[in-house]
Amino acid sequence: MKQVLRLVPETNILHKQTKPADGAMKIALSAGYLSGKNSYPIIDTKNMKITKRYTLIGFLAAVMLFTGCKKKDSVTPELTVAPSQITLPSEGGAADVAISGNAQWTISNAASWLQLSKTSGNSGSNTIQLTSASNETGATRSIFLSVNSSNGQARRVKVTQPATIYPSYNTSPKAPDATGMGSTAVQLAAKFKLGWNIGNTLEAIGGETAWGNPQITESYVKFLKQLGFTSVRLPCAWDTHVDNKSTEHIDQNWLNRVKEVVGYCVNNGMYVMLNIHWDGGWLEQNFTALKKDSVNAKQKALWEQIATAMRDFDEHLMFASANEPYTTNAEQTNVLLSYHKTFVDAVRSTGGKNAYRCLILQGSSEWISASDFPKDPTPNRLMFEEHNYTPSLFCFFSEDQSWGKMIYYWGAGHHSTIEPERNATFGEENEHLKYFDKLKTSFVDKGIPVLMGEYGAYRRNGSTHVPKALPTHEASVDYWTTFVTKEALARGIKPFWWDTGGALDRRNDTVKDQRTIDALIEGGK
Numbered sequence: 001m002k003q004v005l006r007l008v009p010e011t012n013i014l015h016k017q018t019k020p021a022d023g024a025m026k027i028a029l030s031a032g033y034l035s036g037k038n039s040y041p042i043i044d045t046k047n048m049k050i051t052k053r054y055t056l057i058g059f060l061a062a063v064m065l066f067t068g069c070k071k072k073d074s075v076t077p078e079l080t081v082a083p084s085q086i087t088l089p090s091e092g093g094a095a096d097v098a099i100s101g102n103a104q105w106t107i108s109n110a111a112s113w114l115q116l117s118k119t120s121g122n123s124g125s126n127t128i129q130l131t132s133a134s135n136e137t138g139a140t141r142s143i144f145l146s147v148n149s150s151n152g153q154a155r156r157v158k159v160t161q162p163a164t165i166y167p168s169y170n171t172s173p174k175a176p177d178a179t180g181m182g183s184t185a186v187q188l189a190a191k192f193k194l195g196w197n198i199g200n201t202l203e204a205i206g207g208e209t210a211w212g213n214p215q216i217t218e219s220y221v222k223f224l225k226q227l228g229f230t231s232v233r234l235p236c237a238w239d240t241h242v243d244n245k246s247t248e249h250i251d252q253n254w255l256n257r258v259k260e261v262v263g264y265c266v267n268n269g270m271y272v273m274l275n276i277h278w279d280g281g282w283l284e285q286n287f288t289a290l291k292k293d294s295v296n297a298k299q300k301a302l303w304e305q306i307a308t309a310m311r312d313f314d315e316h317l318m319f320a321s322a323n324e325p326y327t328t329n330a331e332q333t334n335v336l337l338s339y340h341k342t343f344v345d346a347v348r349s350t351g352g353k354n355a356y357r358c359l360i361l362q363g364s365s366e367w368i369s370a371s372d373f374p375k376d377p378t379p380n381r382l383m384f385e386e387h388n389y390t391p392s393l394f395c396f397f398s399e400d401q402s403w404g405k406m407i408y409y410w411g412a413g414h415h416s417t418i419e420p421e422r423n424a425t426f427g428e429e430n431e432h433l434k435y436f437d438k439l440k441t442s443f444v445d446k447g448i449p450v451l452m453g454e455y456g457a458y459r460r461n462g463s464t465h466v467p468k469a470l471p472t473h474e475a476s477v478d479y480w481t482t483f484v485t486k487e488a489l490a491r492g493i494k495p496f497w498w499d500t501g502g503a504l505d506r507r508n509d510t511v512k513d514q515r516t517i518d519a520l521i522e523g524g525k
Contacts, residue, residue, distance in 0.1 A: 077151035078102045084157055090164040090297070092134040100125040103151035111143035114159060135161045140293055165297035166248045169304035170346070176355035180314030184380040185358045188315055189449035192231040192271040193489065194524045195496030196224050197454060202258060203235040203277035213500070214507050218264040223509040225268055228521050232265050233453055233496045234258075235277040235323065238302050248301040255309045266316040273360060273453070273496070274310070275320035276302060283339060284325050287332035296342045303346035311352040319347055320360035320453070324387060333367040341374035348377055360385050360451060365439060370446045384443045387454040388484065390435070391427030394476075395457040398465065408460065408467040411483065414476040416469040432484060440491040452488050454498040457481060459513070478519045485523025495523075 079101040086095045099105060099121065106120045107128070117129040135141060142160040183191070198220075204211040224232065241254035258274070265272035276299075278284060286295050303319075310317060321343040327333045340361045347354050360383045361373060368384075376382055389395040394407035408422040409415050415423040439450045457480040460467055467473035488495050497503075497520060503513040511517055 075102070077149065077153050079105065079147070079149045079151070079153035079155055081147050081155040081157060084155070086130065086157065086159045088130070088132050088159065088161040090135050090162045090300075091168045092132055094129055094131045095159075097128045097130060097145075097157055098125070099128060099147060101149050101151070101153065103149045103153075105147055105149040108146040108148070109143070111141075111159070113141065113161075114143060116145075130159060132161055135163050137163055139163050162293055162296065165294060166301040169249075169301060169308065170349050172308065173350055174311065174352035177352045178356055179353070181353050181356035183315050183358075185383050185449050186380070186447055188271070188318075188358050189383065189451075189492070189494055192494060194229045194485075194520060195231040195233055195273075195451075195494060196229045197233045197235065197496050197498045199235055199498055200500040201235075202261065203237045203279070205237060205240050205280065208257070211500075216261050216264065216506075218268070219509055220506050221264040221268055221270060223504070225270055227511075227517060228524065229270075231271040231273070231494070231496065233273045233320075234261060234265075234275070236274060237279045238276055238306065239279045239282055239298070248298055250302065250305050255305065258306075259309055262310060262313060262317055266313050269316070271316050271318070273318045273320050273451070274306070275323060275360075276306075277323045279323075283322055287325070287327055287335040289335065292335050292338060296338060299339050299342045300346045303343050304350060307347040307350045307354050311350055311354050314353060315356070315358065318358045318360055318383070319343075320362065320385060322362045324454075325362050327364060327367055330367065333363065333372075336363055337368070337372060337374060344374050344376050344382075356381065358383060360453075362386065362453070365442060370443055370448050373448070380447060383449045383451055384439075385451045385453040386439070388432075388435075388452050388488075389455065389457075390432065391424060394424055394427070394480070398460075398463055406465060408473045408476070409469065410457075410476040411479045414472060414479055416467070416472050418469045418472075419467065422467065429483065432487060436487055436491045436493060439493055444492040450493045452493050452495040455484060455488075455495055456498040457484075458502065459516075474515065478515055481516060481519035482523040485520055486525075489524065 080099070082098050086097070088095060102123045104120070104122050107116060107118075109116055109119065113132055113135070115131045117131075118126075140160060140162045142158060145157040145159060147155045147157065198216055200211040201208055201213045201216060204213070208215050221232065236258060238250060238254075239248075241251045242248055243251045262272055262274060276283065282298060283295055299321075307319065310319075321340050325336050325339075327336050340363075343361075344359055347357065347359060356378055358381045359376070361368075362385045365384075365386055370384075373382055391407060391410075393401065393404050394410045397406055400406055405421065407424045408419060410424045411428055443450050457477050459474060459477050461470060461474070485495050497516075503511070503516045505512050
């Protein structure tokens with residue numbers, strides 16, 4: 001019997017055939033795919049004789065088979081995993097991870113506190129949901145998830161969850177409400193001009209009247225509006241009004257009182273900035289990695305309560321994250337930015353009108369730029385605040401300092417020949433203009449309004465250090481006030497004069513320092 005392996009035409013599939021013969025096995029190779037004919041070259045395995053014709057055809061077939069295998073083996077392995085870092089809320093929550101590739105994959109998860117909706121999948125696009133409960137361990141926890149593909153590719157995802165120190169106060173979130181909240185930050189800032197601080201009052205440690213000022217009245221707010229001011233800054237303490245330190249719960253009576261004062265402003269058409277002021281320094285003196293978690297926890301707890309209490313006010317009310325957070329390097333600034341991020345997220349999470357409210361961030365313009373701002377789910381609603389007391393030896397110091405003497409006379413045409421050693425030698429007009437121009441370029445021109453949340457220069461006529469050239473000193477204060485106000489406004493920077501009761505009598509709603517009021521009004525023209 002003769003055994004033959006035959007390739008079926010056009011398929012290259014070998015078929016073994018058995019025919020009567022001399023006992024030799026012959027192999028038939030199809031050349032149909034080369035010639036278009038069903039010719040069957042035969043290899044005689046007994047005599048091992050191959051014609052030249054079939055040698056060439058066999059070689060070409062081998063080359064084609066080899067080429068096909070090579071193309072199949074050269075497929076590029078693919079695996080994409082995004083994002084590579086996730087931070088879950090301390091109180092628990094969920095986040096998605098997108099995985100795409102051209103092979104099977106698995107995820108390794110060693111964290112018992114983190115649940116995954118699936119841990120393996122096939123090629124194509126997949127979405128995995130990560131969930132966690134509240135982190136009540138007292139410390140931030142994190143894990144690296146390993147995503148491994150059968151094509152040899154591997155990726156990692158870092159999942160972090162800060163600790164819950166205080167309970168969540170966002171217990172009654174509302175659906176977003178845009179009623180009365182139509183202005184962007186730029187549009188809102190265009191609606192007010194001259195601002196006034198009601199200082200040393202709501203932020204006083206020990207209560208509203210603890211630092212000698214009377215309670216704020218609606219008649220006083222109306223008096224400010226009558227004088228020509230269109231906005232009010234309310235420095236406010238909160239941590240000193242907490243009635244349970246273990247939960248950071250704010251005394252409801254204090255929340256009600258602050259809400260009442262905000263109402264005085266909003267109901268009279270005044271734009272109002274409400275902040276967490278110095279408040280004992282729990283935020284403004286702690287920009288370290290060691291304090292970061294605890295400060296963020298307090299920031300979240302306080303702002304959830306403040307935002308919820310004030311949620312129904314329209315866009316006349318703005319929230320400010322802090323007061324004067326002073327950082328001196330990039331590391332400290334990054335910690336501060338995390339506090340601002342917590343502030344933004346806490347306010348937005350309460351919903352209602354807070355979903356659209358304009359929010360104000362503070363810091364040093366030497367270290368913070370517009371690109372550093374935390375991501376806000378509501379676009380175009382952030383502002384920047386910085387204070388200006390330049391030069392401080394002229395503006396407010398009441399004693400000589402080790403690094404410099406008090407300045408009594410400031411600005412072109414206002415220096416003294418009687419006390420030349422008290423003339424300003426720095427911090428005059430050019431320095432202010434350079435500073436304002438930088439703020440305009442860095443923030444205003446990029447769609448972020450700038451608020452000069454505090455500024456002022458004060459007279460020394462009633463102090464223990466009365467200038468010898470008193471009229472020149474008085475004129476210097478007037479000039480500084482008008483110049484700084486006018487030049488700030490000219491660059492879109494909105495000024496808020498700092499007053500603790502020196503310029504206006506809050507008890508009688510009368511002017512005590514008419515020159516200062518006149519200088520401010522002049523600067524606002």
